[in-house]
Amino acid sequence: MAEQLPEEFVSDILSSHVNSPGQLLPILLDVQHKVGYLPEEGVQTIAEFLGIDVGEIYSVASFYSQFRLTPIGKYHIQVCRGTACHIRGAPRILGELENQTGISEGETSSDMKYTLETVACMGCCALAPAIKVNSNVHGELTTRKADEVMHSLPEEETDDS
Amino acid sequence: MTANQRTVNVCQGTGCISAGAEQILSLLKAEVAGLNLSDSVLVRGTGCHGLCQAAPLVAIEPDGILYAKVSPDDITDIARSLLPDGKPVERLFYYDTVIDRPLAIFRDIPFYYKQQRFVLRNLGNIDPDSIDDFVNAGGYGAARKAVTGMTPEEIVEEVKSSGLRGLGGAGFPAGRKWETCRVEMAEQKYVICNADEGDPGAFQDCAVMEGDPHSILEGMIIAGYAVGSDTGYIFVRAEYPRAVARLRTAISQARERGYLGKDVMGTGFDFDIHIFQGAGAFVCGESTALVRSIEGGRGIPKAFPRPRTTEIGLWDKPTLLNNVKTFASIPVVINNGGASFASRGTETCKGTAIFSLAGNVVNTGLVEVPMGTRLREIIYDIGGGILGGRAFKAVQTGGPSGGCMPAELLNLPVDFDSLTEAGSMMGSGGMIVMDQDTCMVDVARYFLDFTRRESCGQCVPCRVGTKQMYDILDGICRKEGRPGDIELLVELGESIAETSLCALGKSAPNPVLTTIRYFRDEYEAHIIEGHCPAGVCSSYQ
Numbered sequence: 001m002a003e004q005l006p007e008e009f010v011s012d013i014l015s016s017h018v019n020s021p022g023q024l025l026p027i028l029l030d031v032q033h034k035v036g037y038l039p040e041e042g043v044q045t046i047a048e049f050l051g052i053d054v055g056e057i058y059s060v061a062s063f064y065s066q067f068r069l070t071p072i073g074k075y076h077i078q079v080c081r082g083t084a085c086h087i088r089g090a091p092r093i094l095g096e097l098e099n100q101t102g103i104s105e106g107e108t109s110s111d112m113k114y115t116l117e118t119v120a121c122m123g124c125c126a127l128a129p130a131i132k133v134n135s136n137v138h139g140e141l142t143t144r145k146a147d148e149v150m151h152s153l154p155e156e157e158t159d160d161s
Numbered sequence: 162m163t164a165n166q167r168t169v170n171v172c173q174g175t176g177c178i179s180a181g182a183e184q185i186l187s188l189l190k191a192e193v194a195g196l197n198l199s200d201s202v203l204v205r206g207t208g209c210h211g212l213c214q215a216a217p218l219v220a221i222e223p224d225g226i227l228y229a230k231v232s233p234d235d236i237t238d239i240a241r242s243l244l245p246d247g248k249p250v251e252r253l254f255y256y257d258t259v260i261d262r263p264l265a266i267f268r269d270i271p272f273y274y275k276q277q278r279f280v281l282r283n284l285g286n287i288d289p290d291s292i293d294d295f296v297n298a299g300g301y302g303a304a305r306k307a308v309t310g311m312t313p314e315e316i317v318e319e320v321k322s323s324g325l326r327g328l329g330g331a332g333f334p335a336g337r338k339w340e341t342c343r344v345e346m347a348e349q350k351y352v353i354c355n356a357d358e359g360d361p362g363a364f365q366d367c368a369v370m371e372g373d374p375h376s377i378l379e380g381m382i383i384a385g386y387a388v389g390s391d392t393g394y395i396f397v398r399a400e401y402p403r404a405v406a407r408l409r410t411a412i413s414q415a416r417e418r419g420y421l422g423k424d425v426m427g428t429g430f431d432f433d434i435h436i437f438q439g440a441g442a443f444v445c446g447e448s449t450a451l452v453r454s455i456e457g458g459r460g461i462p463k464a465f466p467r468p469r470t471t472e473i474g475l476w477d478k479p480t481l482l483n484n485v486k487t488f489a490s491i492p493v494v495i496n497n498g499g500a501s502f503a504s505r506g507t508e509t510c511k512g513t514a515i516f517s518l519a520g521n522v523v524n525t526g527l528v529e530v531p532m533g534t535r536l537r538e539i540i541y542d543i544g545g546g547i548l549g550g551r552a553f554k555a556v557q558t559g560g561p562s563g564g565c566m567p568a569e570l571l572n573l574p575v576d577f578d579s580l581t582e583a584g585s586m587m588g589s590g591g592m593i594v595m596d597q598d599t600c601m602v603d604v605a606r607y608f609l610d611f612t613r614r615e616s617c618g619q620c621v622p623c624r625v626g627t628k629q630m631y632d633i634l635d636g637i638c639r640k641e642g643r644p645g646d647i648e649l650l651v652e653l654g655e656s657i658a659e660t661s662l663c664a665l666g667k668s669a670p671n672p673v674l675t676t677i678r679y680f681r682d683e684y685e686a687h688i689i690e691g692h693c694p695a696g697v698c699s700s701y702q
């Protein structure tokens with residue numbers, strides 16, 4: 001994860017964008033992608049760059065499910081709650097992962113090890129139920145296989161999702 | 162390259178990759194090189210082969226051999242089978258549970274030979290990262306034909322005569338939409354590809370982007386030329402990073418070869434394409450919300466009365482918006498002619514329908530069949546029937562806007578109109594099969610949970626109504642249902658459908674109304690008899 005301070009990251013990211021209408025979402029996605037969330041100072045920098053209100057940025061960011069305002073854990077676990085996954089047992093998988101990590105959907109563990117979220121679908125519906133840990137998708141899960149995935153997570157992996 | 166050249170197509174779709182296909186590809190490449198076969202055997206990654214259930218898949222051409230559920234332990238044997246005196250690896254053949262025996266050649270597998278692949282023509286047959294593969298398969302031929310040899314009017318006529326209807330959900334005639342955009346007088350127009358694929362449980366657009374990105378670009382180039390636009394956008398769902406990567410590669414290759422950019426193919430026509438990533442909001446699949454999202458705002462549908470997007474769209478300019486599969490169909494229309502395209506399908510719906518078949522069905526995967534194919538053929542002949550020999554209960558199409566259809570409708574010929582009549586929708590192509598162990602009230606609750614979360618909140622019937630419907634359904638699932646709930650759900654549903662502003666709200670009640678229409682006894686079992694027939698709702702145990 002970030003060795004640089006989040007706001008330095010944001011300045012780097014801004015240098016690759018031009019200030020033209022419609023750049024807000026691409027910039028926010030870029031920041032979220034590289035920093036993992038939208039840091040407060042970063043949002044301020046973006047507002048100055050685009051010449052718009054901080055409030056406007058938060059209003060847009062809150063509309064979209066991709067954006068997070070707090071840092072994410074080392075392991076970003078996304079459980080699919082799409083239809084194919086739902087009818088093939090996604091609720092059970094989510095329950096198992098909540099047990100394993102000790103956190104609920106939408107939370108990050110206090111040791112910053114896990115963030116647990118649900119997503120609408122990741123295109124792996126044929127091998128439902130599916131989860132994604134950082135950038136790796138695991139399909140055809142059972143609660144046992146979900147356990148195995150959790151136990152096989154290396155200690156030092158970083159989030160490159 | 163020698164005469165006995167063989168190609169090994171290793172699927173690199175999202176499904177196969179989740180099952181380890183990236184490792185299979187690199188191991189196979191190394192093993193084939195180690196056996197000194199590199200001169201006669203080409204090992205490459207391809208898009209989705211379709212039969213995702215048997216992932217990871219490896220196909221050998223021209224033999225037509227398909228290996229299913231390949232693991233790293235199988236690599237040595239597969240590579241050895243490619244030696245001049247090699248024998249196929251029989252233990253990896255796909256086992257067809259309907260015919261009840263292993264099948265070596267994929268063209269012999271009902272899943273494949275019962276399909277007709279036009280939109281999916283290149284998936285599994287080319288390396289999506291190779292523009293040469295695409296061009297060798299005839300790619301960009303239609304764009305060349307259109308841009309160098311046809312007038313915009315002729316192209317629009319061809320699309321009209323094909324009868325092609327938009328494959329993003331609403332089924333609007335593509336030719337008519339192109340015509341209204343073409344005749345607009347404006348300096349600047351835009352072409353947008355809707356790759357938001359909002360239906361949670363559908364992956365056909367994802368598979369086309371991952372497996373054949375150039376076909377989408379080709380369709381958009383033809384569209385740009387036909388309507389008089391120099392700029393295209395592809396609006397891609399946030400959850401599809403691999404699709405974005407493959408589209409990026411395709412766009413830069415197409416620019417290098419002069420298919421995109423200034424002076425396309427030396428004709429003086431300029432056209433370039435940009436990728437815009439969505440940020441996760443189902444409603445952004447709606448045309449005006451999508452446009453607002455690209456403009457940088459909250460993706461909220463425009464209120465009625467409103468001009469059409471083809472008149473006033475992105476940055477208030479005339480804009481042509483079509484789905485991924487609609488654009489990918491265009492090269493076929495131009496190459497084979499509208500009449501040939503129209504020879505497939507039903508009276509009112511021409512061409513093919515593409516479904517991502519998922520849920521409790523044996524052969525989950527990607528399916529393309531002529532419009533008018535019966536549900537039964539898709540689920541049983543192609544899909545191989547219900548998993549684990551259990552009984553069929555329902556099939557769901559159209560995602561959160563669609564409905565659940567019962568066994569009595571299995572003989573329904575599938576097209577836009579028949580599905581709407583049945584209370585469901587074609588949607589973008591999600592098809593989820595549900596077995597006896599699925600609770601239909603839980604399914605209805607699931608969809609309403611989705612729509613209430615995704616409602617943009619702009620209008621009251623949708624914002625408040627979907628929440629009310631959800632609460633009632635949740636009550637029934639938690640053993641708190643009351644007599645009169647069913648009638649209340651129908652009443653609420655009908656009023657939401659009538660008074661909501663956009664199609665998200667208008668169609669949100671469909672999953673509830675269809676489950677009540679076809680599975681009312683399950684609702685009654687919960688409310689009156691006090692049990693959940695499928696044994697899903699835990700409060701009843």
Ligand SMILES: Cc1cc2nc3c(=O)[nH]c(=O)nc-3n(C[C@H](O)[C@H](O)[C@H](O)COP(=O)(O)O)c2cc1C
Pocket residue numbers: 326327328329330331332333355356357358359360443444445446447448482483484485487589663664665
């Ligand atoms: C809530 C909502 C979500 C939609 N999502 C999608 C989508 O994900 N993909 C899509 O192609 N069309 C979607 N549509 C339909 C589009 O508004 C539009 O009709 C379509 O993209 C036009 O392309 P076509 O004519 O090629 O089908 C959605 C519509 C609504 C109301």
Ligand code: SF4
Pocket residue numbers: 444462615616617618619620621623624661662663664665666667
């Ligand atoms: S129907 Fe729902 S999603 Fe559509 S505009 Fe109204 S509140 Fe928004």
Ligand code: FES
Pocket residue numbers: 080081082083084085086120121122123124125126128129130361362363
């Ligand atoms: S429904 Fe879970 S990946 Fe699509």
